[in-house]
Amino acid sequence: MNLNDYQTEFNKLIAQQSFSSDSHPQRNNTFSKFLDSGIPTKKWEAWRHTDLSFLNKNNFRVSRPDDSQIDSIDISNYKIANTYTIIIINGYFIEGSSVLPKELKVSTYTDKNNWNPKNKKENPFELLNASLSDSNIAIVIEPNASIEKPIHILFLCTGKDNLMINPQITMDISRSSSATIIEQYVSDTSSFFQNTSVFASIEKNASLNHIRIHSNSDETANISGLHVTQSDDSNYNYFQLVDGGALQRSDIYTDLEGKNATCSLSGLTLLDKKQHSATYITSDHIMPQCESSQNFKSVLNGHSSGVFNGRTIVREDSQKTNSKQSNKNLLLSDQAIMNSNPQLEIYADDVKCAHGSTTGALDNEALFYMQSRGINRKDSISLLIRGFVSELINDIKSEDLKNHLFTRFDRWLLNNNQ
Amino acid sequence: MLEIKNLHVEVEGKQILNGIDLDVKSGEMHAIMGLNGSGKSTLSNAITGRENYNVTKGDIVYKNDSIIEMEPDQRALAGIFMSFQYPTVIPGVNNTYFLRAAVNAKRKYNGQKEYDAASFLKLVKSKLKEVDMDSKYLKRAVNEGFSGGEKKRNEMLQLLCLEPELAIMDETDSGLDIDALKIISRGINNYKDKNRSFLVITHYQRLLKYIEPDVVHVLIDGKIIKSGGKELALELEEKGYGWLEQ
Ligand SMILES: Nc1ncnc2c1ncn2[C@@H]1O[C@H](COP(=O)(O)OP(=O)(O)O)[C@@H](O)[C@H]1O
Ligand SMILES: [Mg+2]
Numbered sequence: 277m278n279l280n281d282y283q284t285e286f287n288k289l290i291a292q293q294s295f296s297s298d299s300h301p302q303r304n305n306t307f308s309k310f311l312d313s314g315i316p317t318k319k320w321e322a323w324r325h326t327d328l329s330f331l332n333k334n335n336f337r338v339s340r341p342d343d344s345q346i347d348s349i350d351i352s353n354y355k356i357a358n359t360y361t362i363i364i365i366n367g368y369f370i371e372g373s374s375v376l377p378k379e380l381k382v383s384t385y386t387d388k389n390n391w392n393p394k395n396k397k398e399n400p401f402e403l404l405n406a407s408l409s410d411s412n413i414a415i416v417i418e419p420n421a422s423i424e425k426p427i428h429i430l431f432l433c434t435g436k437d438n439l440m441i442n443p444q445i446t447m448d449i450s451r452s453s454s455a456t457i458i459e460q461y462v463s464d465t466s467s468f469f470q471n472t473s474v475f476a477s478i479e480k481n482a483s484l485n486h487i488r489i490h491s492n493s494d495e496t497a498n499i500s501g502l503h504v505t506q507s508d509d510s511n512y513n514y515f516q517l518v519d520g521g522a523l524q525r526s527d528i529y530t531d532l533e534g535k536n537a538t539c540s541l542s543g544l545t546l547l548d549k550k551q552h553s554a555t556y557i558t559s560d561h562i563m564p565q566c567e568s569s570q571n572f573k574s575v576l577n578g579h580s581s582g583v584f585n586g587r588t589i590v591r592e593d594s595q596k597t598n599s600k601q602s603n604k605n606l607l608l609s610d611q612a613i614m615n616s617n618p619q620l621e622i623y624a625d626d627v628k629c630a631h632g633s634t635t636g637a638l639d640n641e642a643l644f645y646m647q648s649r650g651i652n653r654k655d656s657i658s659l660l661i662r663g664f665v666s667e668l669i670n671d672i673k674s675e676d677l678k679n680h681l682f683t684r685f686d687r688w689l690l691n692n693n694q
Numbered sequence: 695m696l697e698i699k700n701l702h703v704e705v706e707g708k709q710i711l712n713g714i715d716l717d718v719k720s721g722e723m724h725a726i727m728g729l730n731g732s733g734k735s736t737l738s739n740a741i742t743g744r745e746n747y748n749v750t751k752g753d754i755v756y757k758n759d760s761i762i763e764m765e766p767d768q769r770a771l772a773g774i775f776m777s778f779q780y781p782t783v784i785p786g787v788n789n790t791y792f793l794r795a796a797v798n799a800k801r802k803y804n805g806q807k808e809y810d811a812a813s814f815l816k817l818v819k820s821k822l823k824e825v826d827m828d829s830k831y832l833k834r835a836v837n838e839g840f841s842g843g844e845k846k847r848n849e850m851l852q853l854l855c856l857e858p859e860l861a862i863m864d865e866t867d868s869g870l871d872i873d874a875l876k877i878i879s880r881g882i883n884n885y886k887d888k889n890r891s892f893l894v895i896t897h898y899q900r901l902l903k904y905i906e907p908d909v910v911h912v913l914i915d916g917k918i919i920k921s922g923g924k925e926l927a928l929e930l931e932e933k934g935y936g937w938l939e940q
Binding site: 650656 | 742766771
């Protein structure tokens with residue numbers, strides 16, 4: 277898509293009157309900012325390693341309300357046991373999701389007056405999301421509530437090709453409350469473009485487990501921005517699985533705005549063929565005594581390529597910061613490429629920071645050791661890759677979710693170790 | 695059981711073994727002694743089929759078949775086991791899970807029923823006692839955070855579970871304290887029987903206080919230059935290797 281194509285889609289959306297006209301000036305304003313900035317190219321520092329050619333080569337159209345009217349939808353494949361499920365199909369909320377507990381407020385809207393784009397970082401795709409956002413969800417957890425069952429938001433693209441979906445999610449985790457939220461992106465259509473923005477605010481002493489699963493079909497582009505702000509004593513755990521899509525890019529910003537907060541980010545990327553996935557993180561230690569960690573792993577096969585760009589900033593006043601970054605990558609083919617770049621920017625003196633990155637092929641010593649015990653080469657390779665990823669998945673607290681993730685991993689492995 | 699004939703082995707273009715002959719019969723225990731760098735581990739690796747250990751001449755025959763074209767796992771299934779001089783750490787792979795996978799691979803090969811997790815745990819726990827190993831090591835990743843001695847006990851544990859017919863012990867005694875040395879030798883002595891053979895590699899004579907090899911070979915520069923009874927080990931202890939090199 278080029279800028280003209282985006283303009284055409286924007287015009288369509290406005291004409292479609294999906295939104296109240298109140299929001300039009302703001303959308304117009306945001307969209308013209310997007311046009312001014314343009315689509316990132318490899319000349320942009322933050323996009324140097326991200327290959328957007330898939331997106332630029334293909335055309336997508338904004339979805340209409342009738343795109344969600346699909347005759348038969350079988351979501352059983354995507355269900356995760358023991359969760360509250362919210363279903364968004366082709367960009368539109370579907371009634372009949374779970375009955376939710378009263379401490380949990382979920383509103384979904386495509387128009388209304390509460391349209392409130394937050395574009396702190398002004399990344400072009402976030403501007404695009406703010407001007408086009410159609411499937412929006414606001415989750416509010418009341419103070420002192422602890423919601424045990426995970427809240428599962430299922431974004432499904434089905435039945436229609438070449439849609440462009442722009443979900444926007446806000447998560448407000450109020451004081452001393454806790455919850456688990458799963459965003460899952462899946463599809464059975466061959467092609468679409470999903471551009472998501474998520475804003476999470478974790479208030480004093482609150483805790484959020486956030487899991488994002490990008491399991492889209494091969495011919496899809498998935499761009500997502502995530503902005504997290506944390507208050508005093510809050511706790512944020514993030515895990516992402518990327519095992520689908522032609523193009524995937526995540527921009528994650530976590531702002532530790534309160535003291536004594538902890539933020540742990542982790543992720544597993546499984547790629548093959550010509551898939552491309554890039555994860556950009558900025559963990560900003562604005563206040564003292566916070567802990568942050570980044571623990572990301574990728575397994576790359578075929579001609580796939582990946583980027584890990586983890587940046588941790590420790591500001592002048594952020595004494596007693598404790599921060600760790602780790603990025604480990606396993607290359608299963610000679611043609612696969614990984615670009616790993618953990619960075620620390622430290623302006624305070626009393627801090628503990630560590631970072632490390634390794635990228636390599638399967639350990640031949642370990643393979644020989646296993647084979648010398650009678651395990652054939654193929655099974656040895658499976659054991660090694662499983663060992664590589666299991667540390668991350670085992671850290672997930674919910675057993676049902678863990679099983680779901682291992683099932684996805686096993687499926688990937690089956691296709692990639694033949 | 696094992697017949698090695700005029701074996702020449704090259705590693706990364708470097709000739710390391712220069713014509714080794716060895717005949718280990720069922721129930722026999724042979725010791726191979728030699729200084730560091732003489733080719734002992736190269737011989738073990740060639741027998742177990744490690745990548746890049748190329749046989750350029752000669753043959754390795756196990757139970758009457760040449761094995762030099764066989765994959766390492768096929769050799770293991772046929773009954774060959776090596777206790778590694780430097781056991782490999784495998785992060786993320788649970789020790790018990792790994793051991794069960796190995797034992798089940800062998801049982802499958804032999805047409806036996808595979809163990810489930812519970813029945814296997816029973817088996818392992820009984821073997822643990824024989825090597826005097828704490829059960830906490832079962833919960834760890836393979837060899838991860840194990841001391842040198844613990845790694846060697848773990849090798850011995852694998853041997854006891856896999857029940858090989860030919861066991862190659864590559865410097866299993868090196869770096870062990872006296873208690874661990876006694877445990878490992880007791881393990882070897884209990885395991886040995888008329889259908890099982892051992893190739894025990896060492897460069898110290900001290901292990902031979904606890905085990906009784908039928909034959910002792912001296913390896914220098916990739917060749918066996920002398921073979922004899924246990925008294926040869928004592929002679930080496932007294933005189934060193936120098937007198938043999940002439
Ligand atoms: N992988 C390898 N690559 C190159 N040279 C090797 C390799 N392994 C062993 N060697 C060389 O082969 C010789 C014999 O080594 P090794 O068999 O390990 O001796 P030992 O076990 O008797 O101490 C040494 O000179 C060593 O440097
Ligand atoms: Mg050696």
